[in-house]
Amino acid sequence: MIKVCNRIIEYSFYALFLLVPLVLSSATSELFEFNKMWLTFGLTIIIGASWFIKMVANKKLELQRTPLDLPILLFFLSQVLSTIFSWDIHVSLWGYYSRFNGGLLSITSYIFLYYAFVSNSPTIAKVQRLMTISLMSGLIVALWGLPSHFGYDPTCLLFRGNFDVSCWTADFQPRVRIFSTLGQPDWLSAYLAILLPISIAFLFKTKKIILNIFYIILSTLFYLDLLYSGSRSGVIAAWIALIIFLAGYIFFERKNILGVPFKKTISLHKFVLITLGIFAIFNFFQGSPIQQLNKFTFPSLKKEAKTAPVKSTGSAPSDIHVAEPGTVWHLAELGGTDSGKIRLFVWEGSLNAWKHYPIFGTGVETFAFAYYKFKPVGHNLTSEWNFLYNKAHNEFLNYLATTGIVGLGTYVLMIVYFLYLTLKRISKSELGQLPARNASQSDAGGEIRSIRNLILALLSGYVSILITNFFGFSVVITNIYLFMIPAFVFILQDSKKQEENLNNVKTQALSGIGRIYILSIIIIASYLLFTLFKFWNADKSYAYGYNLDRAGDYQRAYSYLHKAVLQRGDEPVFKDELSVNSAILAAAIINQADKSKASDDTPLAQKLAKEAIETSNLVTSQHSNNIVFWKTRTRVFYSLAQADSRYLSLALESIKKAYALAPTDANISYNLGVLYGQNDDIKKGIETLENTIKLRPNYKDAYYALGLFYHQEAIDKNGKVIDFSMQKKAIAQMHFILDHIIPNDAQALDALKTWEK
Numbered sequence: 001m002i003k004v005c006n007r008i009i010e011y012s013f014y015a016l017f018l019l020v021p022l023v024l025s026s027a028t029s030e031l032f033e034f035n036k037m038w039l040t041f042g043l044t045i046i047i048g049a050s051w052f053i054k055m056v057a058n059k060k061l062e063l064q065r066t067p068l069d070l071p072i073l074l075f076f077l078s079q080v081l082s083t084i085f086s087w088d089i090h091v092s093l094w095g096y097y098s099r100f101n102g103g104l105l106s107i108t109s110y111i112f113l114y115y116a117f118v119s120n121s122p123t124i125a126k127v128q129r130l131m132t133i134s135l136m137s138g139l140i141v142a143l144w145g146l147p148s149h150f151g152y153d154p155t156c157l158l159f160r161g162n163f164d165v166s167c168w169t170a171d172f173q174p175r176v177r178i179f180s181t182l183g184q185p186d187w188l189s190a191y192l193a194i195l196l197p198i199s200i201a202f203l204f205k206t207k208k209i210i211l212n213i214f215y216i217i218l219s220t221l222f223y224l225d226l227l228y229s230g231s232r233s234g235v236i237a238a239w240i241a242l243i244i245f246l247a248g249y250i251f252f253e254r255k256n257i258l259g260v261p262f263k264k265t266i267s268l269h270k271f272v273l274i275t276l277g278i279f280a281i282f283n284f285f286q287g288s289p290i291q292q293l294n295k296f297t298f299p300s301l302k303k304e305a306k307t308a309p310v311k312s313t314g315s316a317p318s319d320i321h322v323a324e325p326g327t328v329w330h331l332a333e334l335g336g337t338d339s340g341k342i343r344l345f346v347w348e349g350s351l352n353a354w355k356h357y358p359i360f361g362t363g364v365e366t367f368a369f370a371y372y373k374f375k376p377v378g379h380n381l382t383s384e385w386n387f388l389y390n391k392a393h394n395e396f397l398n399y400l401a402t403t404g405i406v407g408l409g410t411y412v413l414m415i416v417y418f419l420y421l422t423l424k425r426i427s428k429s430e431l432g433q434l435p436a437r438n439a440s441q442s443d444a445g446g447e448i449r450s451i452r453n454l455i456l457a458l459l460s461g462y463v464s465i466l467i468t469n470f471f472g473f474s475v476v477i478t479n480i481y482l483f484m485i486p487a488f489v490f491i492l493q494d495s496k497k498q499e500e501n502l503n504n505v506k507t508q509a510l511s512g513i514g515r516i517y518i519l520s521i522i523i524i525a526s527y528l529l530f531t532l533f534k535f536w537n538a539d540k541s542y543a544y545g546y547n548l549d550r551a552g553d554y555q556r557a558y559s560y561l562h563k564a565v566l567q568r569g570d571e572p573v574f575k576d577e578l579s580v581n582s583a584i585l586a587a588a589i590i591n592q593a594d595k596s597k598a599s600d601d602t603p604l605a606q607k608l609a610k611e612a613i614e615t616s617n618l619v620t621s622q623h624s625n626n627i628v629f630w631k632t633r634t635r636v637f638y639s640l641a642q643a644d645s646r647y648l649s650l651a652l653e654s655i656k657k658a659y660a661l662a663p664t665d666a667n668i669s670y671n672l673g674v675l676y677g678q679n680d681d682i683k684k685g686i687e688t689l690e691n692t693i694k695l696r697p698n699y700k701d702a703y704y705a706l707g708l709f710y711h712q713e714a715i716d717k718n719g720k721v722i723d724f725s726m727q728k729k730a731i732a733q734m735h736f737i738l739d740h741i742i743p744n745d746a747q748a749l750d751a752l753k754t755w756e757k
Helices: 002-019 033-058 070-083 090-093 104-119 125-152 154-160 185-206 207-228 232-252 255-257 261-270 270-286 298-306 338-358 368-373 377-381 395-428 442-471 476-493 495-505 512-551 554-567 572-596 602-622 627-641 646-659 666-678 682-695 701-714 722-741 746-756
Strands: 320-324 327-330
Touching: 002 033, 002 104, 002 125, 033 104, 033 476, 033 512, 070 090, 070 104, 070 395, 070 666, 090 104, 104 327, 104 476, 125 154, 125 185, 125 442, 185 207, 185 232, 185 270, 185 442, 185 476, 207 232, 207 270, 207 495, 232 255, 232 646, 320 701, 338 368, 338 377, 338 395, 368 395, 368 627, 368 646, 377 682, 395 442, 395 646, 442 476, 512 554, 554 666, 572 627, 602 627, 627 646, 627 666, 646 666, 666 682, 666 701, 701 722, 701 746, 722 746
Parallel strands: none
Antiparallel strands: 320 327
16 A cells, blocks of 8 residues: 555656646636646645555654754745634635635645655656656657747647637747747746756766767757746846856866866866857747847847938927927837836835735735726826736845745745755765766766756746746746755765665555544545545636636526536635626616617616626625725626616716725726716715826826816706806816827817817
């Protein structure tokens, strides 16, 4: 039985590193991360059950102590405390829906996998085998993503049967930036940056020419995909990882490099030098995501050679309009504000959130709510002004905002202590004190060098995670490596001790109570796996219903959303979507009945309206800090108000709550102003919209609505202008739109023509 459990644990870890980077599904609400997280949960349950059965069979607790025990424990406790004090405990437990990674359950899984690996027969051979499997998975990922750069995406072939890129939207084109099976270019580059130094380490290790050629091709493929991902953070992380790895190698091999003829040194490392040379060639001809370095590449030089100097006419480009001194607005801002500028606003909001909740933060994975509350006003003038940010785009600031100084402090402690301890141990052990190579050198010395190189590669990959996390955020596969690389390094450093532990294992006779325990473990594990599968199926129903809603097919969507809620009643995201779906259906039925003067469908409409309101009541009462649900609640009542205007006051109350949770959000402020007006409070509507244009001075819709409200205040019930100063303000808003935001705007022109009459 113990042997069977060991096999299950071993092959489950192989499956983890092979399949997690590859798994995806078009049937779920999120194609990539959801499926990767659920697979990780499933394999964690299988590994855990096998491990517990082993402990029952051996009649003892088998938990291997490691040097990181205290830092990991402190970090885990910080996440638990942050979850307890969270703005939304459900989100903190499961993670933000659509991201999933980062919730307390996922963190628990990663820590559990760390201890499961170091406690269950770890050897150098198994670590090396896992690294080989990781490289094979990386090879598949790289080959899968490469054709998409040229317009042939295997994912579209898999999902749609078309070997092209037509299954992706215009804003998500792999021909511009590839993402393969990882789902996003930065995530792909972060993954490849981890594997690149490992593939170089294997290139150092192998003595066979055919394997040397394979690892050269593999490393080159990783690097080419990195360039095609267009990720600045990923490329920088890969460069730094390679520099750290090669610097460490040179330092420890300095006796063999400095003490032998130059020609022999070149000959000894020719395959690595060839690989680095290929990297440089690709960089020169393909170009670099780093704009400062791009001017030295072939595409840039070619462009400069073909571009003739253009004489300035002294006029601004047609897509730029000056509103007032010092302010320039780009109408084509959907082309994209510089990501660095946007990131600075998000980081500022992260710090603002931490200042208000300094100890335990707003709660694990609650950044979406925290950022809305503390978003800088300047973010409203970017091309992503109306986006929902559920991550800080800096893992460290994300921890600071959501788990406070305690969470960030323990997270950094865990990282820094691992790096310090590993470098200290490797320099003082035989791994760092090998003599120079000579003719009588034993194979053991060569094996130790291979282990040391692999440790250096793992450390370099670990540092690359820290770099990509600094400019972005972790995903499932990068977090797996973040927690598992320390386990691999400790095993490689303490291999002899681990081998001794393996040889001392004794099997105990299984008692009757032991069999009951084992049966209980199997039943619990089976139930957890079944629950995971049921939740996965529920997400499929939700995804189908969500997509039908977006296509306007609300009637068909209703049954799928109901099915999702029945399968997983504890997920508020499903209920939230169901509430607005029911409201839209109810309003449509009432309006249709009014047109046909029929009353047969009225009870159904009342039932749907009641369901929408009760579902929304439940969701917002249980998750009162979730601004997304308050915005949906506003939609629910606004939809119902299309059939019964009495619901407008409830829509206003909902948007007031949303505004309290997001006081600097221009879109919410605009909707609040409009709803004030629709509730016959024009003065409050004007006051709110005047504040809206302060939040976003180029907000066309706000200027237009403000102009209408000014005009409404300026006229009497017969439409005659009685307040000329207010009418002057109304006209000024429309001229402002035409002069400074959108020339020839149809709505503004129509308003001016109507008022002139």
